[in-house]
Amino acid sequence: MGSILLKKKPTIHFLFSSDPLNFRKVDSDYLEEYTYASKNYDCALFSLERFEEGKSFIFGDSIQGITIYRGWMLSVDEYRRLYVELLSKGIYLINTPEEYERYHHLPNWYQSFEGETFESFWSTSDKLEDIEKKVGDKQGAFIVKDYVKSRKHEWYDACYIDNIANQVNFREIVTNFVKRQGSQFVGGIVLRKYEKLNYIGFHDKSGMPIAEEYRIFVYAGEILIIGDYWNGNTDGYLSSSETAWIRSIVQKVNSNFVTIDVARKEDGSLILMEFGDGQVSGLQELGEKEFYAAFAPLLSI
Structure with missing residues (x-):
């Protein structure tokens, strides 16, 4: 599956996350979006729970063609499986799995x-020793995250490293981050220079x-x-x-x-x-x- 970059602007539809307890209702966190989108566009609902169970998972308006998903974050694997399943129904998500992951x-x-953003480097695991090897003689403040998310709202004990050369502080913050991410950890540990x-x-x-x-x-x-x-x-x-x-x-x-x-x-x-x-x-x-x-x-x- 390669990229399908739009040149003409086609008609589009929207696919919203459904309520986990009532798959025929939009998730409450997307209710306002759904309300405005449905005034001008066909909008269907997507039940992740039923999708994972192998049951019918699309409800609401009947849609086919280019579709924008608006819902909770999916892993790359989840998105790929959803993309393929929707293709069989004539529904083309706006981004291919490759675009999603990119x-x-x-x-x-x-x-x-690289020239427009913070200096960054990363490991390919959640192991402290793997990212430590890449620190070398670097100094100064850095932010820790994984390939997708930081814990910025736990700024002082699971995000901001005051000086990466301070091994005690560095190890404490990175360890806290990885532990608190738990099953939500994605890819590897990323360190981004703080400016x-x-x-x-x-x-x-x-x-x-x-x-x-x-x-x-x-x-x-x-x-x-x-x-x-x-x-x-x-x-x-x-x-x-x-x-x-x-x-x-x-x-x-x-x-x-x-x-x-x-x-x-x-x-x-x-x-x-x-x-x-x-x-x-x-x-x-x-x-x-x-x-x-x-x-x-x-x-x-």
């Missing part, structure tokens, strides 16, 4: 964007420092919508040159639907934080109405 796992996209950002406050529950950050949804090679990660403002504080820089990143994306997170550094410049598959990326503070309205100019409805 922007879901950091090591797969890092080399193409000072333009901090705007602290998270009211976790105490994690919050920076000026933006989430960009990209659809078929075009910016769909940009939102302030923490405040939801779609007017934004990005200059024309900064938007041009973001577009230069978009031009190198090899997937139909992704998210790009960028943040402002302490010196005022922007840096690429993360990529994500657009189907399993949250809206953060973007409004559901604005998000689904943004598709209209790009689609045949």
Whole structure:
């Protein structure tokens, strides 16, 4: 299965996660999205539980053709199996399994964007000794995560390493991270160099420092919508040159639907934080109405 990059903008449908206890209802966390999407698009429901049990798993509107999944994060294996099963029903998820994995796992996209993001290196296991071998004589602050997720809301004891050369602190933070990820750990241990950002406050529950950050949804090679990660403002504080820089990143994306997170550094410049598959990326503070309205100019409805 190779990439199928959209050149024309076809009619699309949406597939939402269903309620685990009632597969004919949308998951409550996606109710607002489903409400707005269903006003203009055919929307079906996907039951992961029934899919895993080998039972019928698609409910709601009858859909065929290009479809965007909006639901809980799937492992690469789960996504691949779902993609193949849906193909047999005439449903084509917007991203192939290869595209999903490319922007879901950091090591797969890092080399193409190395100059625009934080210095990073990684292991291929959850073993402390494997990542220790790669640290070498590096010093300074780093963030620990796996191929997909960090534990940023446990900033001080399972995410932020004050000095990677301090072996006691390094081992404690990495060990905490791996242990707390448990069965959700994906791929290997990733260490990303910490750079000072333009901090705007602290998270009211976790105490994690919050920076000026933006989430960009990209659809078929075009910016769909940009939102302030923490405040939801779609007017934004990005200059024309900064938007041009973001577009230069978009031009190198090899997937139909992704998210790009960028943040402002302490010196005022922007840096690429993360990529994500657009189907399993949250809206953060973007409004559901604005998000689904943004598709209209790009689609045949």
